[in-house]
Amino acid sequence: MTVDLRIRFAVDDAALSRLHADAFGGDRTPTPWKARLEQHSRSWVGAFVHDRLVGFVHAIWDGGTHAFLLDTAVAPDMRRQRIGTGLVTTLIDDLRELGLEWGHVDYEPHLHGFYRDACGFRPTDAGLLRLN
Template identity: 60%
Template sequence: MRYVVRFPVDDPELSALHAAAFEGELDVQPWAERLERWALTWVGAFSNDQLVGFVQVCWDGGAHAFVLDTAVHPDHGRQGIGKQLVLTAAEEARKAGCEWLHVDYEPHLKAFYEDACGFRPTDAGLLKLR
């Protein structure tokens, strides 16, 4: 497995990975444009040059960064790819000067983010805007 930071993004390829990982319909999104504009960094996991995992980190330009869109293709799950993606992204955020790395996750991902990746639970709030 090869992990690449800030790899050149192919919108259809990343959209297909996202759809497979989240069991959704394929809807090609402008990933490359969004990442260049809003992300501090992103990491791809590649198997034989095929994108099989992805995570991005957005930030506030200061101390806080945020993990988003952690995705591993179901055919490559349970191999430590997601953990390595998140840990690589965390190291990139640390090198950029961030002090805190935040992540929101659903209850079924608690063991992954807390036990495997080392996040600690905190109180947080959420406001639905649409």
């Protein structure tokens, strides 16, 4: 199986909404991903197998030197094949090329090994506040 990692690919809202729902749960109502990414994200990466979107990650930024990784997702039937690692490392490489200096990510404890060991992130304390 060949996985094609595409940086800042042309986003299909329906396909990305399906992948997001499959990865995280929720409904499959199309979300305006393309408009969101173009407005708020510095970069994004998709993983494709035979033109099927099977993975995704993006980074929003502060307009300066910091980027924040969001929505790392791999289709349930494609997990444990290093697709997530490829997505994150490709995104980080692209952010470096774009001149950013810091990559931030928040994650749940069970993902510590993935982000630290596979992707090279150093653990830090962070805060979270639900706003509604």
